[in-house]
Amino acid sequence: MQKLPVSRLPELFARIDGMKSLYLPVSAGGRLQFGRWTTGTAYDPSRMNTVKSAKDFFFPQSEDLVFFRSKGKELSITEAKDPAEPFVLFGVRACDAKGLEALDRVFLSDPVDTFYAARRENGVVVTMACAEPEETCFCGAFGVDAAEPGGDVAAWLAQDTLYWQSRTDKGDALTAALEDILEDADQRDQGAFAAHKAAIKAILDDLPLNGLSLEGFGGDALEALFGSDKWPALSQACIGCGTCTFVCPTCQCYDIQDFDTGRGVKRFRCWDSCMYSDFTLMAHGNPRTSQVERFRQRFMHKLVYFPANNEGMYGCVGCGRCVAKCPAFMNIVKVIRTLGVNAHAR
């Protein structure tokens, strides 16, 4: 494990950005986003909860696939190049790092999504333990430990010290490249380090959504849940927007569309939302004709279909963004509480 005085963070950032593009949570119009670090960028370690997760950096909201062009009667086709920018994401929350694992299962399993794979290859994820989780957080329910974040490198910020622990080869490489600025942590640090993690644990146990039980969900709950008569009431407030989908670190659905530039056709893919009425629209129409069905689809996918196809891994990491951002205050927590076996414990 390495460490660094907080006062030297700017130095660290400068070093990293010297090698690869560095992105970290910065405030834009009062909202937190991952933004490119430049000298003088204000970084506030106490603010970690970005509106959108780190997903964008591997699976951008919109990306070009191929370009068709017709001259006279000939047609020329140009494929978009795989992204090549090496980058580092700093300050990723434990839940978002976990979210990437969910995306990996979708995009890196056969057939491999080369765009995603390239970005994963080029990107180093430096996570940060959540010193101050929020009332909307429930990552614990999905086996995420905010005190022990994953990623390529895990970091902790205890008082005036940054602790740095590589978790992967990519992490090792980055750490090696920074060895002259990072100091090795010694025995004396262990105390403070442990105390810090304990403090986090304590808060996690105190979270209002702590203890949310997933009993009754999972791959084999299809029959039990699909036909539940609670869906209509649950979905009544849903206005069918895509906010929950677009702030979600694990939603991975996209649509492929063509755009006629007037000089040729650009084929691109962009995020889609199962909450939209034109999601998976086909010639005959839409398979899910009502908002109830669309609503059910989203949560069934996260809590039943996804685990069914991924050895029990859920399609939710408890980041709490949908809880905070839904215009109608509808969210997965309410679904879990309403449909879970201990629904009445509420």
Next chain:
Amino acid sequence: MPVKDENKADFRPLIVAFCCNWCSYAGADLAGTSRLNYPADVKVIRVPCSCRVNPLFILRAFQRGADGVIIAGCHPGDCHYTSGNYYARRRMTLLFSMLDYLGIERERTRVEWISAAEGAKFAATMSEFTQAVTELGENKRLGDIRCKEYLNS
């Protein structure tokens, strides 16, 4: 294809003119019949009435690389359909005010009332508008980069 040269000196703007069939389009014809010259940068689209011009068309033109858009209709009171240009007048006023509010150069948009008898006014208006837009230079604020890529490939 419009020449999009960064060098302002030989920058030629692309102007889309929506003309109502009854007055302004006829005015454009009269300008032609009277051999009144105006810049070839102006391309006319014929619509039945200025009230047929959807704000969408204007944004579309800017998206696709137009540098100026002008809507020409019958003089208020002379609309072939009695009231069309009155609605157009309100719509366009509010739309252009909105564009201005978003910081898009207000000189890129214009509404003119040109009657079938005003060939000279048509030619003069188009020349003057083209001049104004030329001075502004290329429309960078409301263009769609995707439509400009591959421009010279």
Next chain:
Amino acid sequence: MQRISELIRTRAGELLESGAADQILGWENGGLAYDPTPAFFTADNVAGLVYNSFCGINLSKYLIEKTKGKESGKVAALLKPCDTYSFNQLLCEHRIDRDKVYVVGVGCSGMLDVEKLKARGFKGIKGIDEKDGRLTVHTLYGDKSCPKREVLMERCISCKGGGHVACDEVVGEELTPDAAGNRFAGVEKLESLSPDDRFDFWRGELSRCIRCNACRNACPACSCNKCVFDNSRSGMAAKANSDDFEQNMFHIIRAFHVAGRCTDCGECSRVCPQGIPLHLLNRKLIKDVNELYGDYQAGAAPDSRSPLISYTQGDAEPDVIYERGGAR
């Protein structure tokens, strides 16, 4: 607030019992301190009905779906004063069947904006107490406190006042928030900037748009069966902002489509996950309409005629914008 909530719950019960309404449209507790969720109530769950300072959600739009079809029964809808403007506007546009709605006007003393609390650094909010104009916010990291009027929603800071414009009865007295400011201040500030600065401002704001459509779907004026942006045949359908243009396009067209119909209910700004001040677009159009065509408040009456579907022969010419407003 407690008291009004109690009153409303009781009244709702009576309405259901008497058969005056088959359902109540109101809010139920969401589990957090600030997330009352729109819900429909019948006798067996009416006990869960709540009304507090976080019931900002404008319920009028839910009535479109609810009053469709022959079989749908009568709904008693709880509407705040500003919600009733949206309700009226929807009546103007024949989107709601008035006969199927019983409007219960609920008093309002200004709704709170949780984002403003969070912006103050209030993290991990567990509970909120309201007492004579001050809020005590209990958080995971200790109690915080602030004056209520500093965290009111944008719409309440410039409350229309004047109570309900459409309702069958009022429960709880008609209150209006103590802070009533000039709602066009924000627009005027922008107008006074140079075009370049205005452009930079809006680029900064609109570039954050993630095209989640929350503004559109929450907007009572955006009630189209199929939105042009979802209609592949409209020529402008898009699911994401592929570039700056589409960000501008979406918001310009949306503002224009609701021009003269927008009641300035403020839902668009409330729901935007990115905190884009969308109301500044709508209010610009409202301000222009007022200045050019005379004061107009959409939804003030169930039969008001939008300024975009009327005209006078003496209307200002479009080049009026060259002279007025906006610094050069």
Next chain:
Amino acid sequence: MQKVGVFVCWCGSNIAATVDVAAVAEAVRSEPGVVYSIDYQYMCSEGGQSAIKNAIQEHGLTGVVVCSCSPRMHENTFRKAAAAAGLNPYMVEIANIREQCSWIHKDMEEATQKAIILARTAIAKLHLNSPLVAGESEVVKRALVIGGGIAGIQTAQDIADCGFEVDIVERSPTIGGKMAQLDKTFPTLDCAACILTPKMVDAAAHEHIGLYTYSEVEEVSGFVGNFAVKIRQKARSVRGELCSGCGVCSGKCPSKKTPSEFDQGLSNRSAIYIPFAQAIPNVPVIDRDACIKFKTGKCGLCAKVCSAGAIDYEQQDEIVERRYGAIVVATGFKPIALERYGEYGYAHSPDVVTSLEFERLCNAAGPTKGKLLRPSDHKKPKTIVFIQCVGSRSDDGCGKTYCSKICCMYTAKHAMLVKEKYPDTEVYVFYIDVRTPGKNFDEFQRRAVEQYDVHYIKGMVGKVAEQNGHLRVQASDLLADRQIVIDADMVVLATAIEPDPTARSLGTMLTASMDQNDFFTEAHPKLRPVESPTAGVFLSGVCQGPKDIPETVAQAGAAAAKAVALLCKSKLLGNPCVAGSDSMLCNGCSYCESVCPYGAIDYVYKDIIEHGKKELRRVARVNDAVCQGCGACTVTCPSGAMDLKGFTTVQIMAEVDAICR
């Protein structure tokens, strides 16, 4: 994908001289769907049209683009040609490469480039065209003629003689118009009344002609073949059906101090009056502003003396609503006001008169019983100065830029008449140019100079001022290049004429376009001179531009023929470019209905099946026969449900794209 044929017209050298037509034809070959592309000398010619027909058949074209003159010129020609070859006429698009390209650009390279873009644009639109079929509508077999002067009377008679009902609406109490005020007419010098009044009588007597005198058109709605018109019949205060026209009432009327409109104010009339002896109808009208009964409530003498009991002080204006298939405008003219021409002293001296006033002074039925006496002292004038172009051909901004056309001739006529009656009178005519085209016109004017030795002086009058009982005329003789001064007894001003002031509001009612001088514009200056661009509206007489009587009568007949050609039709083919609403998208919000100027939109409740769910929705419905295709509804519709055939949203966007490509 359409199979498109492109035809590039040279229009002789009109296009080919500035646009490389071959290059255009070549360039569009690579456009999507283009299977055939040629250039041709005259597309509108027989040969050009058959080129289109053949190509449609040989190449199985589903769409045709003609790059030629303005669609306003030959769109129909080419649509007909396409139709003849079995193609829907609305699968034809025109690229206007003449009026909007070759005629306005000098540089060939530039013009050719633009022509290619315009062609490309037409092709892009065409790809989204769909065959359209025009609906039919009934034709109301009745015509309305607005204005009862010689133009209106002639048009009405010609239409009526073809067996169609005609109504004449005349603002003043009698028909006859300006011609009735004239004394003699050039170049034959026959008496105006003698040739006009029989026509007036015939018109009144005609079984198919209805007269609405002392009436005004209040409102016009509807469209070609079926106009709905509201006519206001002003209260005469005399009941025509009872009145015998004996005239006792006006004789006895104590209020006799109102200047006579008919005599141009040179004489007075009574409050109850018949404008002139041969007025039609021969029924008096009470001028309520002048009538003592109406002003004070006392008097009522006319009622007492009227043996027929026709006087009716209680009479109210009546609004008559009638339907017409065609409308002919014949609103005529008036001399301009002279307040801006102080230099001629018109306001100061009664002996400075306008030509129309002079007509009354010469007229046997006029204020001086035909003796030429000057208004001030009723002495016979020895020296008369005529000034031409007063307010005509003026670039000083005070008058009219156009030539009033009739002044040269009537001035010559006046001069001649004076010399005829009083050979010892000195007559001077000041002119800028003497313009006398027309049969026997120049001969006529020369007679004035040569036989009657009227002094024609080329030059402008600078000042007319009263001086010891004379009118001192200061002028310049341009030919002799000297200043001259003439002491005249009378000065006659050949005052410019302008459209009747009511024309403007009428034009708005009819949505018929006008030029900057308020003359009605014709559908085409050469090919359709008596039709307004507004279908079903025709132009007769001076309302379209200055004319003398023979021209007016000729045009009146032409207008009648055009109107009859319309009335003869049993049905009219409507414009198929009408709005239509997609009920799947319609919200039923009523916005389209509220902007429709024709009331063509209503709402119905319809079962809509969307996503397999059935739902009863309020949706808009457009009445094709009533819709005129303006498109106001399409932009008002927020959901884009409303679209306009022939100018659909996607078509226009395709045009935009093609231009910006």
